[in-house]
Amino acid sequence: MKKLISVSAFALLASTLGAQAQDGGSACLITKTDTNPFFVKMREGAAAKAEELGMTLNSYAGKVDGDNESQVAAIETCIANGADGILITASSTSAIVPSVQQARDAGILVIALDTPLDPIEAADMTFATDNFLAGELIGKWAAAKLGDAAADARVAFLDLDVSQPTVGVLRDQGFMQGFGIDLGDPNKWGDESDSRIVGHDVTQGNEEGGRKAMENLLATDPMINVVYTINEPAAAGAYEALKAIGRENDVLVVSVDGGCPGVQNVADGVIGATSQQYPLLMASKGIEAIAAFAKDGTKPEATEGKNFFDTGVKLVTDQPVEGVDSISVEEGKSLCWG
Secondary structure, three states: OOOOOOOOOOOOOOEEEEEOOOOOOEEEEEEOOOOOHHHHHHHHHHHHHHHHHOOEEEEEEOOOOOOHHHHHHHHHHHHHOOOOEEEEOOOOOOOOHHHHHHHHHOOOEEEEEOOOOOOHHHOOEEEEOOHHHHHHHHHHHHHHHHHHHHHHOOEEEEEOOOOOOHHHHHHHHHHHHHHOOOOOOOOOOOOOOOOOEEEEEEOOOOHHHHHHHHHHHHHHOOOOOEEEEOOHHHHHHHHHHHHHOOOOOOOEEEEEEOEHHHHHHHHOOOOOEEEEOOHHHHHHHHHHHHHHHHHHOOOOOOOOOOOOEEOOOEEEOOOOOOOOOOEOHHHHHHHOEO
16 A cells, blocks of 8 residues: 655656546656657657556656756655656666655655666666667667777777666667677766777757767877767757868768657758667556556566566668667668657
């Protein structure tokens, strides 16, 4: 039985009613922001499934990526409202853990979407892309695309945030493994000794951040010829910085997301290849899990051989390489979001 706790602040952030109050249980969706198309698609998936199952859904979001305080306030509100379950894409994967534990202590099922908590066991389950595999696919593709020239590559890493959230670390390290770079400690980036690495900078996962980070790294080494990006908005920003110095056609840019604008950027040559993930599926599966938990206490199980529920990933490119499975841009467009 859930225990209600007192909270000092309610709704310190924007809240929207995703599905009207019904009798099939209640859920909260807490995303990093409410503007990124990835999270917009999550809200759509959660709202549609909640309506189908007769559940109440309340959605919340941080003001910007990295806004842990608003996410903490949202969890407190969900606890006070007696929600059956919480779906969360955490901005700070370790700082949010005490609040998540507070919710679980109150008898609420907590599922991390997209971004695993640190440690991953802090949530009851994680529904996500295999983010390491997503990075590994674009790393393998980039190495195969360069061929022998990969041995002399100059690689820039456009990461998410200095706090190194798990999703950013997994993609970054996956890329390195796919490209053939020794990882050092796989739980963090920045400790590698491979001389091909020009450097790491952070983007906050948006286009402006991507542009600034690319400019910073080009100032370090103007001969960069491979760019890993945490997501497609960051890739678009990197492309603008490269275009400004006339290098947009001789630098290989790879990314992760699979949103419709990003897939179009693959078609237009802005991005060479991207790993496509499926946010609507993450959210709809999460709502189904909360409905099952509300009915009889059943908790979701991980995909066999993994410590999370894998919602799948596919490499999208019109330049397939031997040894790396991929789908075409046209196939990617049929599956894209945003």
